[in-house]
Amino acid sequence: MPEPADLLDVARPEPGPLSDGTAAFPFAPPVRGGDGELRWEALVYAVEPGYRPLMLDLWVPEERPAEGAPVVVWVHGGGWVHGSRRRRAPHLHQNRVVERIVAAGFAVALVDYRLAAEAPFPAGVLDVQAAVRWLRAQADVFGLDGSRVALWGESAGAHLSLLAGLCRRLEAEPPVGEATDVSAEVQAVVDWYGPSDFAAMSSPVDAESEELGEGDPFAILLRDTTWSRDELSPVRYVRPDGPAVFVAHGEDDQLVPVEQSRLLAEALVEARVDTEYLETAGDHVFVGATVVPEVTDRSIAFLCRVLAGRRLGDPRPLDPHTADLEERMAATGMWPLLDAPAPVARERGVVMRRDFYPPRPFPVASVTDGVLPGPAGDVRIRVQRPEQPTDVTVLYVHGGGWVIGDLASHQGSAARLAATAGAVVVQVDYRLAPEDPYPAGLDDCRAAAAWVLEHIDEFGGDPARLVIAGDSAGGNLAAVLTQELVDRGTPVAALFLIYPGTDLRGEASADVRLQYLGPDADGLAGDPRVSPVLAPTLAALPPTVIGIGAHDFLYADTVEYAAALRAAGVAVVLREFPTLNHGFFSYGSVSPAAEAAADLMCRDLHRLLHRATA
Structure with a gap:
């Protein structure tokens, strides 16, 4: 595995022929973030003909185990029709959620995926799985531990993360990306206020509804897909051998009702899946409450236990x-x-x-x-x-x-x-x-x-x-x-x-x-x-x-x-x-x-x- 000095040199300065797929796209050496982590930008993880190249940004902590840093794949929200890896909801950005994850010792890959108006479902969730496979295939290059991978999604991104982690039906879909012989299984999913049962929702949307513009995101999601509301519902795919799941939801959520997470948590517990459920104050994205640091730390503690086999922030000095x-x-x-x-x-x-x-x-x-x-x-x-x-x-x-x-x-x-x-x-x-x-x-x-x-x-x-x-x-x-x-x-x-x-x-x-x-x-x-x-x-x-x-x-x-x-x-x-x-x-x-x-x-x-x- 590359030492830190070697990681600083990981780059692809020259483009290659398009026939090289993801290897055709150059990327710069990493820059150091505010906590010393290494940050690569615009890494191409999949190239699907007829679509834009799919990219992720990768943040790797400076200090990590010899086997590499466990990986969190961050899946953004936006009602399936908006959003980007580069943009997090203001409430999450102000509370430095991603920075806190990296500070706890996890590498974070912030991924773009095809939105519902670009490609019909299940394109977005297949893209998320492609990102997991690419990160595993490139683990030795970037100092990652490909055996310990979690998905962390918020709102629509949580929906995609749950399906990517739970839904066996996706195995029948043509895979996206190049590393198709690499597993897309994940060890854990962090679900922040994601919809889980579409049959019980009239029109699920995402955060900051004033930014969504014309059209119902749910209608756009359903427009060209062959999947029914029931088939789009993660709760349908809960299974005893699935990944561990952390669920967090604001009890005053006006966009995705908190009952969606209660229902999912109950199904997970009934299936004896390793589950933690946190219901807290706040609207969608926990707006209106000062709980984001608490929910973030609780989510990180869950990942420390499940992925890293350690306690939160170990070692940290006594108060x-x-x-x-x-x-x-x-x-x-x-x-x-x-x-x-x-x-x-x-x-x-x-x-x-x-x-x-x-x-x-x-x-x-x-x-x-x-x-x-x-x-x-x-x-x-x-x-x-x-x-x-x-x-x-x-x-x-x-x-x-x-x-x-x-x-x-x-x-x-x-x-x-x-x-x-x-x-x-x-x-x-x-x-x-x-x-x-x-x-x-x-x-x-x-x-x-x-x-x-x-x-x-x-x-x-x-x-x-x-x-x-x-x-x-x-x-x-x-x-x-x-x-x-x-x-x-x-x-x-x-x-x-x-x-x-x-x-x-x-x-x-x-x-x-x-x-x-x-x-x-x-x-x-x-x-x-x-x-x-x-x-x-x-x-x-x-x-x-x-x-x-x-x-x-x-x-x-x-x-x-x-x-x-x-x-x-x-x-x-x-x-x-x-x-x-x-x-x-x-x-x-x-x-x-x-x-x-x-x-x-x-x-x-x-x-x-x-x-x-x-």
């Missing part, structure tokens, strides 16, 4: 505010907390919260304490109610390695959930190890769930709108509890897990395992009631929101659990935060990155619950 916080706490000699015996650790936890990361205040209507009957006596609870009416109840289980933590330690986290997710939050103060080892804490959580459901009219009021939530050790208990509830037919609306402990067999949990599980720790760690990832089936679990920092010692276990949920057909929102560590949900008062991450997770839950009743 400086978090690093400074941990350094200051370590300087006291009282942190990490769990290095000390349990009674001492609990006292130190109070000091750390008070002096270093006091909870942020959140507006709630009321905070009341109470008790419920537990298996070994009363179990304390704390109830926080949002200011607005809600029918959602969250049972929140605190973290602390099963050894520390109480109602006060996590009141701020519970208040955030109540205020941001819009739910009545019931905190449960379960018994702690080592004084009360497993299964004491889990038994208290079981009792709390049963009691809350029995008294649901005192909380959110709807037993079908119960959410189980927890962080760290509490995330472990929440996952186990939810598994037990759904296994016996009790409905749970959602599972909300903040850096959860899901597999206690590994070294990541070794320090607290003995205290929590007692002398038979190694044997018990293989029990699904201790390690929820080992449950015989995860398929009945509800939609799940999971947040984890890339620097967290539980990162690998958490990602594995999320993958197991997806493989079982569970809808999962996995938030991977590349600069954060364990505990970020409590660090919002000192770290803007932690604050943004915690807020984002709560808004994920709010959207999930809102969508469930839409």
